[in-house]
Each structure stands twice: as structure tokens, then as C-alpha cells.
Amino acid sequence: MRALTLEDGELRFRTDYELPEPRPKEALLRMRMAGICGTDLALVSGYKGRYTGVLGHEYVAEVVKAPDQPQWVGQRVAGEINTMCGNCDRCRRGLTTHCARRRVLGILDWDGVFSDCFLSPIANLYPLPDSVSDSVAVFTEPLAAAYAALRDLPANVGDQVIIFGAGRLGQLIAIVFKQAGYDPLLITRYPQQVAVAGHYGIRTAAKPAVSAYDIAIDATGDAAALPEILPHLRPRGVLILKTTAAQPSVLHLSTVVVDELRIIGSRCGPFPQAIEALATATLDPTPLISATYPLSQALVAFQHAARPGVFKVLLQAEPSPLGL
Ligand SMILES: [Zn+2]
Ligand SMILES: [Zn+2]
Missing domain, CATH: 3.90.180.10 (Medium-chain alcohol dehydrogenases, catalytic domain)
Structure with a gap:
């Protein structure tokens, strides 16, 4: 065959x-x-x-x-x-x-x-x-993998959501968060990503607007993106990881300790x-x-x-x- x-x-x-x-x-x-x-x-x-x-x-x-x-x-x-x-x-x-x-x-x-x-x-x-x-x-x-990000959220974490990576999975995650009553900000790199997000009424930007999100989601598929994402979480914020990359991510974990961040891996x-x-x-x-x-x-x-x-x-x- x-x-x-x-x-x-x-x-x-x-x-x-x-x-x-x-x-x-x-x-x-x-x-x-x-x-x-x-x-x-x-x-x-x-x-x-x-x-x-x-x-x-x-x-x-x-x-x-x-x-x-x-x-x-x-x-x-x-x-x-x-x-x-x-x-x-x-x-x-x-x-x-x-x-x-x-x-x-x-x-x-x-x-x-x-x-x-x-x-x-x-x-x-x-x-x-x-x-x-x-x-x-x-x-x-x-889509089930996108719902997993919602399912795995701790209770009472706040509702300011930022999603990095506006590709296949990032868009689906933005859509399910939007439908669950959040108003996520999707970080985009290409005009077609803005257009598709717009179809679903999702806010987009090239860069984070503030540095105090309750929830940050990494759907970039890029190991190098993680160090850029961490600073945009408020203390005790939640980071949801969706990227499975071939390369390792290098992080200063002291930020996680000092800001008491919570990191959640999310798959299926x-x-x-x-x-x-x-x-x-x-x-x-x-x-x-x-x-x-x-x-x-x-x-x-x-x-x-x-x-x-x-x-x-x-x-x-x-x-x-x-x-x-
Ligand atoms: Zn897949
Ligand atoms: Zn078994």
C-alpha cells in the first residue's frame, strides 16, 4: 500500500x-x-x-x-x-x-x-x-488537544490570557478559550494569522500589551520562544506548555521560583x-x-x-x- x-x-x-x-x-x-x-x-x-x-x-x-x-x-x-x-x-x-x-x-x-x-x-x-x-x-x-489546555487550568487563576504561536494549534486554543468566555490575546507573526483570528473574533497583536497576564500559553512549536514568554506572566501566573520541539529550551528557573509561577505540560x-x-x-x-x-x-x-x-x-x- x-x-x-x-x-x-x-x-x-x-x-x-x-x-x-x-x-x-x-x-x-x-x-x-x-x-x-x-x-x-x-x-x-x-x-x-x-x-x-x-x-x-x-x-x-x-x-x-x-x-x-x-x-x-x-x-x-x-x-x-x-x-x-x-x-x-x-x-x-x-x-x-x-x-x-x-x-x-x-x-x-x-x-x-x-x-x-x-x-x-x-x-x-x-x-x-x-x-x-x-x-x-x-x-x-x-481540537481535543486545545480543550486540554482549558481542562488543565488550575481554579481561580484569573482571566487575562496570552497565547504565543498563532499557527494551527494556537488558533484552536484561542478559539476554545474565547468560547469558554475568556478574551485571549493571540500573538501573531503573519498577516494570514491575523485574518484567521479575526474571523473568530480573537484579538491579535505583534507583541504583548502588558507584562501581567494570568495565563500564558506556548503553542509556538519553537524551543527558543519560552524564555521570551516567561516575563509576561504575573507572579503566581500559569504557564501552559504545548510545544514539543526537537531542541531543549533554556530557562532561568529562578524567575519561576521568585514569581512562584506554575508550569503545566499539556498534551492530549x-x-x-x-x-x-x-x-x-x-x-x-x-x-x-x-x-x-x-x-x-x-x-x-x-x-x-x-x-x-x-x-x-x-x-x-x-x-x-x-x-x-
Ligand atoms: Zn498533532
Ligand atoms: Zn498501561
Whole structure:
């Protein structure tokens, strides 16, 4: 089958990748639409060391085979990306996205979704209502990650929010904070970022207006940005980290001590909440789509996604040579 792989640090479009066979509790899925995200670009530049395999983790797909649970066959789904064992200490404590034996679609020891077909644990799948189109539903995973930033906020922290990074994820975070009643300031670098934010009624600026925000969110995807962000928090303010970069960030942590800042790492979020928002059109992510390419143009799509100021680049399934 066709697949976009990362092998020895190099992106390759293969037409000879082996079609996987579902094991117990797994489904074989046919990709319908998939989104390229900052993490995919970071993996190509070396984040996580040496990931080898098919890239991609944001998807809408159709279940083709589910030997254990054939009732899923034909179902259109979105899916969580972390696999879990269900038995380890962390799983038993409910920290399933932190399973000690965790594997992650397209990120860690599990082939991702930029291919004709791929595998997922059935437990990770969410049926999609017919009201939500593929190009909207493909935002489920990144939107859930945006909701995670809201979910992880400590209580009574204040309502002055600044978001650094106005790309794919930064915009989604700004939208969910706006819808939750905040009036976030989104720091932008490119005119198209201002235009998209304006569509959602989000305030933008090239620089922070004041240096006393209650909540600062790093969605820059750039390890070097963090030292610039810290000074804009008030004492006891909250910093939410969304960036997963290949390079380390260098910080003087004494600022964190003296100002008693709280730092929160935030990764994966609630799928049901994201699907609900998309299905009821509470949140229309389509202004965030920069381009859609067929799977066979995946390499071109990747180059497009890496350009500055580009939002979501999507990959779309083509008729499969496998007849699936
Ligand atoms: Zn992602
Ligand atoms: Zn586990």
C-alpha cells in the first residue's frame, strides 16, 4: 500500500508498504482524511530521536476489518492516538494516556495514518455523526488537544490570557478559550494569522500589551520562544506548555521560583468534547484549512505544511489500489 514514512530521518513516499493485519482488539482502518501537524514536522527534524515508520496521527477513517468486533465494519471514525495496556500502574490509576507501555500512532512505536490503511485499538475509536464532514472531523484530535489546555487550568487563576504561536494549534486554543468566555490575546507573526483570528473574533497583536497576564500559553512549536514568554506572566501566573520541539529550551528557573509561577505540560485532550463541538457546528475549523492534497502528493503536502504562516494541510484518500 501507499505510505508516507520516516526512515533514518528521511521522509519517503512508499508504494510497497505492507498492508497490516489487525491483532485481537484492533481494527484495520482505511484513511479518508488526515491532517499534518506541528508534531509531524518536529518528528522529521528529529524530535523523539529516531521514530521510524508511517507518520500521521490526525485522521478520519473507515473501519475495514475488526475481527473481534465486526459491528464496527463500515463505521466512520476519529480515534485517540495513545495505545494503552490497561494493566500497568498508570493505566489502573486512570492515566491511560500515560501508560507505561504506551505507543502512539505515528509518533512512538506504532505506524501512523498517512497511508492507505492503518491499525488502531478498537477502544480508541469514536463513531462520527453523519452531520460532520471529513474535512471538519479531521480536526477532532488537535481540537481535543486545545480543550486540554482549558481542562488543565488550575481554579481561580484569573482571566487575562496570552497565547504565543498563532499557527494551527494556537488558533484552536484561542478559539476554545474565547468560547469558554475568556478574551485571549493571540500573538501573531503573519498577516494570514491575523485574518484567521479575526474571523473568530480573537484579538491579535505583534507583541504583548502588558507584562501581567494570568495565563500564558506556548503553542509556538519553537524551543527558543519560552524564555521570551516567561516575563509576561504575573507572579503566581500559569504557564501552559504545548510545544514539543526537537531542541531543549533554556530557562532561568529562578524567575519561576521568585514569581512562584506554575508550569503545566499539556498534551492530549477529550475527544467527546471535540466531536460534540464539531458536530453541532459550535466550532467551524474550515477557515484553518490551507490546502488539501491527495495521499500520493504527501511529500509536496509536507513541504507546504512547513512553510511559515501555513495552517492545516490535509491529505485525502484516493481510490486504493488495494481495492479496499
Ligand atoms: Zn498533532
Ligand atoms: Zn498501561
